[in-house]
Amino acid sequence: MSTPRFIDIHALQTVPFSNLNRDDQGAPKTVIFGGAERTRISSQSWKRAIRRKVEHILGDPAVRTRRVVRGVAERLEQQGWSQEEAEAAGRQVARSAGNGIKLERSRDEQDEEVLTTSVLLYLPEAGMDELTAIAAEHRDAVVAEEKKPENKRKGVLPGEAIAEVLGHRNGTINLFGRMLAELPGANVDGAVQFAHAFTTHGTRVEYDFFSAVDDVEQQLGIPGSGHINTAMFSSGTFYRYANIDLRGLAANLGKDTATARELVTVFLNAFITELPTGKTTATAPASVPDLVHIAVRDDRPLSFASAFETPVQSEGGHITPSLSAVDSYAGSVNALLGIDHRLWSGHTIAGEDKETTRLGDRHESFAALVAAAVTTAYDKEAE
Numbered sequence: 001m002s003t004p005r006f007i008d009i010h011a012l013q014t015v016p017f018s019n020l021n022r023d024d025q026g027a028p029k030t031v032i033f034g035g036a037e038r039t040r041i042s043s044q045s046w047k048r049a050i051r052r053k054v055e056h057i058l059g060d061p062a063v064r065t066r067r068v069v070r071g072v073a074e075r076l077e078q079q080g081w082s083q084e085e086a087e088a089a090g091r092q093v094a095r096s097a098g099n100g101i102k103l104e105r106s107r108d109e110q111d112e113e114v115l116t117t118s119v120l121l122y123l124p125e126a127g128m129d130e131l132t133a134i135a136a137e138h139r140d141a142v143v144a145e146e147k148k149p150e151n152k153r154k155g156v157l158p159g160e161a162i163a164e165v166l167g168h169r170n171g172t173i174n175l176f177g178r179m180l181a182e183l184p185g186a187n188v189d190g191a192v193q194f195a196h197a198f199t200t201h202g203t204r205v206e207y208d209f210f211s212a213v214d215d216v217e218q219q220l221g222i223p224g225s226g227h228i229n230t231a232m233f234s235s236g237t238f239y240r241y242a243n244i245d246l247r248g249l250a251a252n253l254g255k256d257t258a259t260a261r262e263l264v265t266v267f268l269n270a271f272i273t274e275l276p277t278g279k280t281t282a283t284a285p286a287s288v289p290d291l292v293h294i295a296v297r298d299d300r301p302l303s304f305a306s307a308f309e310t311p312v313q314s315e316g317g318h319i320t321p322s323l324s325a326v327d328s329y330a331g332s333v334n335a336l337l338g339i340d341h342r343l344w345s346g347h348t349i350a351g352e353d354k355e356t357t358r359l360g361d362r363h364e365s366f367a368a369l370v371a372a373a374v375t376t377a378y379d380k381e382a383e
Helices: 043-058 068-078 083-097 126-137 139-146 159-166 171-176 215-219 246-252 257-273 319-337 366-382
Strands: 006-018 030-033 036-041 062-065 103-107 113-117 121-124 192-194 197-199 206-212 227-245 291-297 342-349
Touching: 006 257, 006 319, 036 227, 043 171, 043 192, 043 257, 062 068, 068 083, 068 113, 068 126, 083 103, 083 113, 083 126, 083 139, 083 159, 121 126, 121 159, 121 171, 126 139, 126 159, 171 192, 171 246, 171 257, 227 246, 227 257, 227 319, 246 257, 257 366, 291 319, 291 366, 342 366
Parallel strands: none
Antiparallel strands: 006 227, 006 291, 030 036, 036 197, 062 121, 103 113, 192 227, 197 227, 206 227, 291 342
């Protein structure tokens, strides 16, 4: 009997005039694919929105930061430590974490000098309290070390305890992984692969000239605007894709099937509903996918990106030809790999007049689709 190994999730989502993920020039990100420029939304951008949603639902947040020194110091100050001793303890957490993690001087938003770690640390939020507790237990050693010249100071906190805290995981770390070359024991192989979203058709950047009125000058009868500028936006129908390695997730969780099932359910739902936040207050592009297709496979993950190597042409819009392209490609590529490797598939689709023939059973809601996929993945595995 075949064992579920991967869950693929695909979506077609029309996003109106917006700039959810911009480049260093403020323009929507792009990619050349099939000889045409497409609007692109990076996997990091969309994944962050999903990660935060998953953590909110589970009540298990993580923090990615270089400001562990400041975080520990602030907690100790709240416990009555002087600012000088608290900051010394924060520095000791970094010095004791491992030889690869260094302290660097940078400027904060008030242009004041702050000490940060040389790398972004990624740990459950509760770990900040644990690091604070370790520092508090060794207050005398911290204070004594601080009296030495700066170039003579060494880490005096228990390194193994610090490394253990930095190696802790929450649900999203088990899903998305963590790479920390400076502390190899903290590395986690991600169970999720997440593709950059791109439009199924060619796009171009739209320039929006705007102005803002100075209310006081207007009341004084002074003509003109108080501010003028140009912003860049685009719109289109995006193909989105991710997959979950069920075996990899099980390994990360120590074969805790109940937790794995919960994580997969929450991730799939968040993939469907969440959007990156770039310029959303100015454009409100609060759409949902027009199509979601989920498949459970026993062999390998399968992207449908190649369905759009030839940009679709508008037929009074791009969603209808995009649906047709996905449906056709799904049929042909599954035939090539062997249809028996697709253990289950289903989809939701917006619009009673839209039909597909190769994407599995139609479900009336996103929740029903996700529930059916998760039931297949875990109940079939248990048979």
